Amino acid sequence: MGISDKFDEMKNKAKGKAEELAGHVKGKSAEAKGEAKGKAAEAKGKAKGGSSSGGMSEKIDKAADFVNEKTGGKYADKVDKAADKAKGATDRNR
Known part of the structure; x- marks a missing residue:
């Protein structure tokens, strides 16, 4: 295995890790967005009920x-x- 093969292997590992992290961030973002929508709906319901x-x-x-x-x-x-x-x-x- 030559140096260019090792370089390609490391590059592919780094690319895989970057994609993994991007997916994780995307999932957390969607989770936070859903939670925010839920909290907003809850607050809206409480406001309607109170008035x-x-x-x-x-x-x-x-x-x-x-x-x-x-x-x-x-x-x-x-x-x-x-x-x-x-x-x-x-x-x-x-």
């Missing part, structure tokens, strides 16, 4: 129930009135 009046109404009701529980229902009429106003405000902002 719907149904979800907000439930949260307002839960907060009103909490206040009524902590105050023993002493201010239930005022809390309910405030909750209704808050629900109306969220419906108008949709």
